[in-house]
Amino acid sequence: MGAVSGPLSAPRTLLLARYDTAGQLRYVGRSTVLSSRAARSVAGRLAPADGPHPWEGRSFSARWGSTELLDVVLVRPAVVVEVAVDTAVDPSGRWRHPVRMHRVRTDLAPVDVELVRAS
Template structure:
């Protein structure tokens, strides 16, 4: 799941990624930190895919890693309708550098 902060600083879901390549998965493992109590999605129930009734194992992480993504521009209720492909991680960019969701820019990972 990819999220982005809105103008009020609330983490909103903006889409799901395709499976990441092994090299990207290793980079994610190096940069992601488990979330502490009070994560915005703490009580959210996730499904394995759109329309699925199966709940996957979920590990919430701190929402502080930015990634460049490749998306189909189609959106539904403020999220990308089709799976997102992670192009590369951007540890050089902070979530403060990403315009807030709803600020006129298209959704992006944050």
């Protein structure tokens, strides 16, 4: 993941990311609101971005079709989570619908996740 909404100690949603074939961190979708259990499982593993983050200066809408911006905290992209998604993706490869987080995958690093095509 590349960012969260809410504080690092109690994230509300996850802004999910995957590296592409060119080595860039790509935004691929947002989670549904986390349960308190899921938020706790992620919170202790999050660290604020240290140094430049590829999403600095980027804004995210609060809701589909909204001009309201989501307040996010950029994080070090080091945590892998398992998610449930549907197959609907937009032309840029982002999941069109919010995804559900299942669990943190401590057995995986971001380099273990399948790459997306560079745009």
